[in-house]
Amino acid sequence: MTSPLEQKKIKIAGPSVVTANRTWDGIVVYRTAAKSWSADLSEAAIVRNSDEAKALLAESVADDVGAVGAYIAPVQVGADGKIEPGNLREQIRRTGVTIGQPAQV
Amino acid sequence: MYAYDEIDRTLVNERVSEFRDQVKRRLSGELTEDEFKILRLQNGVYLQLHAYMFRVAIPYGTLATNQLRALAHVARKYDRGYGHFTTRQNIQFNWIKLAELPDALEDLAKVGIHAMQTSGNNMRNVTSDQWAGVAPGEIEDPRIWSELIRQHTTLHPEFSFLPRKFKIAITASDHDRAAIKIHDIGLKLIKNEKGETGFEVLVGGGLGRTPFIAKTIKHFVHGRDILSYIEAILRVYNQYGRRDNIYKARIKILVHELGIEKFSREVEEEWQHIRNSSLQIDDEVIEDIRSRFTYPAYEKLPHMPDELRQAAADPDFEAWRKNSVAPHKVQGYSIVTISLKPIGKPPGDATAEQMDALADLADVYSFGEIRVGHEQNLALPHVAKRDLPALWKALDKLGLATPNVNLITDIIACPGLDYCSLANARSIPIAQELTRRFANHELASLIGRLHINISGCINACGHHHVGHIGILGVEKNGEEVYQITIGGRADENAALGTLIGPGVKFDEVADVIEDVVEAYLALRERPEELFMDTVKRLGVEPFKERVYATR
Structure with a gap:
């Protein structure tokens, strides 16, 4: 996982969000514009340049009790404003494993 | 099976209490993630894509049925109903909540299971041959020595902050089922010309970014000296191992860069300082550990019982028997490998129901003992041949009789x-x-x-x-x-x-x-x-x- 330390020099190629894992249970969460965390990607704050990304990441990392391991992740924003993960890793984090889980099959 | 003594039980229980307090302080914000990370790693807790992952040790791959049931319980109560057996005789749970981890650890501690030595830059879970103690032709049970090393290295301050993680594997058979040559230290039990037990010691194996096959550093180290020799290796590693570059921090890099000759000279010099110290193992210590392992009261059974002869007419049974059943050192008994590689399913995964049912079968057919191998399969180490047909039928119902051990689908x-x-x-x-x-x-x-x-x-x-x-x-x-x-x-x-x-x-x-x-x-x-x-x-x-x- 790319740590905030490694993301000091932030360059983003497109719309991005800050994602992390909620501290008490570890689930995937996204930083919202209301300075909170949400498990729903559609509620994530979108950043579009390095300065915005840096600021959102700094604010997210500071909320160490709420979530852990915050980092910037790419997203795609559709014409209708719908937010989708920008790569396979983030797709898997959002929708879960791509395989049937043993207890469910 | 090995029975923990009072020291071990106290250690495991105290560890749970400590971690409960650490988790409480983390959740309240008293500890930051940076402060907490090393503490959680020392208790087998990683942060993965979807959740925390909890890795539990199965030292030298031996489990009692109450321990397997406890793992099933953790899967069911705290996770999503299954666990994943790894390549180093551990089991991982993928969906654990941090807030519930102390309870899970406490439940495991009741049956002597813990997560120490499963992560962090310390000495990891000592692994061994899953057929230890039952394989024909074995020098002696390598778990005795695995347990000695486990006791010596658990929470040992000198081995708790190494440049990187450190893994030891032990075998006592000519055919190496423990993959000792891809470990930081590989130990092969041998006898010298006097018939004394000792080890061929290999060092510097490992995979990852820069893979190396381990090299023999000493052809024979007497059993009484094995702790001091391992400690000498670790001291040289601790002194010279790189801490500035995570990719070059494993002992394999040090051995490669120094060369095995120079590395062994350094170890030899260090060893001479500590060889005749309290690290020298008395026979009584080994015998005490040996006495805490219990072995089944095997019956005198025929090599070819009628039940087996009759079942041979069933081609499905025969396919399984030929594939998954191996010779045992005691006549009339077999070692049965349980494939955790059913067609189309994730390798190494087992559901809570399978674990519970397998524990029941082990109680009936394998003197209450289960083994875990690095190939991500399980084994029942003491099955009477007469029971093989009944066991096969039961395993088949559980989806645990895929006859693919060592074949292309045993991935x-x-x-x-x-x-x-x-x-x-x-x-x-x-x-x-x-x-x-x-x-x-x-x-x-x-x-x-x-x-x-x-x-x-x-x-x-x-x-x-x-x-x-x-x-x-x-x-x-x-x-x-x-x-x-x-x-x-x-x-x-x-x-x-x-x-x-x-x-x-x-x-x-x-x-x-x-x-x-x-x-x-x-x-x-x-x-x-x-x-x-x-x-x-x-x-x-x-x-x-x-x-x-x-x-």
Whole structure:
């Protein structure tokens, strides 16, 4: 996982969000514009340049009790404003494993 | 089985209390994640893609039935109803909540299980042959010595902040089922000309970004000196091992850069300082540990009972028996390997129901004992041959009688990008597709022994370097790409595989492996010539030509 330390020099190629894992249970969460965390990607704050990304990441990392391991992740924003993960890793984090889980099959 | 003494029980229970307090302080914000991370890692807790992952140790791969039931309980109560057996005799739970972890640890502590030595830059869970104590021809039970090392290294301050993690594996058989040559220290139990027990000591093995096969550093170290010798190795590593670069911090890099001769001189010099110290092991210490292992009261049973003779008429039973049943050191008994590689399912996973049911079967048929192997399968080590037909029927009902042990569908695979935060590519779906392609038992048997190992990143948790066919997932321009190696092996003749060419896409991997296998079947001189024999005879070129001629 790319740590905030490694993301000091932030360059983003497109719309991005800050994602992390909620501290008490570890689930995937996204930083919202209301300075909170949400498990729903559609509620994530979108950043579009390095300065915005840096600021959102700094604010997210500071909320160490709420979530852990915050980092910037790419997203795609559709014409209708719908937010989708920008790569396979983030797709898997959002929708879960791509395989049937043993207890469910 | 090994019975923990009061010291061990106290240690495990105190650890739970400490961790409960640490978690409480983390959740209240008293501890930051930076402060907490090392504490959680010392208790087997990682942060993965979807959740925290909890890794529990199964020292030298031995489990009692109450312990397996406790693992099932944790899977059911705190996780999503299953666990994943790893390549180092651990089990991982993928969906644990941090807030509930102390309770899970407490439940495990009641049956003497813990998560110490499963993560962090310390001495990891000591692993051994899953057939320890029952394999014919074994020098002696290697778990006695594994337990000695476990006791000495657990929470040992000198080994708790090493440059990197440190893994030891022990075998006592000529055929190495513990993969000792890919460990930081590999120990092979041997006898000297006086009949005394000792070890051939190997050092500097490991996979990951820079793979090495371990080299012999000393041909014989007397059993009484093994702790001091290991400590000497660790002191040299602690002194010279690199802490400035995580990629160069393992002992394999130090051994490679110093050279085995210089490294062994350094160890020898250090050893002479500490050899005749309190680290020298009295026979009584070994005997005390030995006395805490209990062995079954075997009956005198016939080599070929009637039940087995009659069951031989059933071709499905015979297919399973020939594949999954191995000779035992005691006449009338067998070692049964339980494949955790059903066709189309994730390798190494077991549900809580399967674990509970297997514990029941082990109570009835295997003196209450289960083993865990590094190939991500389980074993029942003491099954009377007369019970094999009944056991097979019961296993079959549980989906645990796939007759594919050591065959092409007995795939080792890491969790990959479906679970792991380090992974670049998925491993499990590749394994699933390959098991479907080679699901036909007659085809798999025709192919014979062939190990496919898959890793979803260069860290090599799926041991791809030492797979007969190795598959390494990498990421290239945002896509999963897989590199194929051929000719690796993890046994007593351990070797690293050779890359056959450019990586292939996710959807092409199974086709490529089919090509490699078809090439082997066409190239082998006779049916008994195994895949590895053909590769040894011809090299990788014919396989490379077959794979890339049309790609």
